[in-house]
Amino acid sequence: MPPTPYLVAERHLRPVGKDCLVAFGGNLYSVPARKVRPRQLVEFRATKSQVMLHSTVADASGETLLAVEKQLSASGWEA
Numbered sequence: 001m002p003p004t005p006y007l008v009a010e011r012h013l014r015p016v017g018k019d020c021l022v023a024f025g026g027n028l029y030s031v032p033a034r035k036v037r038p039r040q041l042v043e044f045r046a047t048k049s050q051v052m053l054h055s056t057v058a059d060a061s062g063e064t065l066l067a068v069e070k071q072l073s074a075s076g077w078e079a
Helices: none
Strands: 010-015 021-024 027-030 041-046 050-055 065-070
Touching: 010 021, 021 041, 027 065
Parallel strands: none
Antiparallel strands: 010 041, 021 027, 041 050, 050 065
């Protein structure tokens, strides 16, 4: 067994709404308006405890991470 457990994450593509919100798992997550445009696809990387939103295209510095948020349950409460 490895000394630390493997990080297991689901990965999904979702479009950004014109209000900079992205729907995933029955919840809405926000992304920075300056880094996305409406209808742009972003990648969700969801673990048991958090959701990481990545752009499908790297910015000028090579970064794709847009936001990190706590994973919410389907009712909108923290899991």
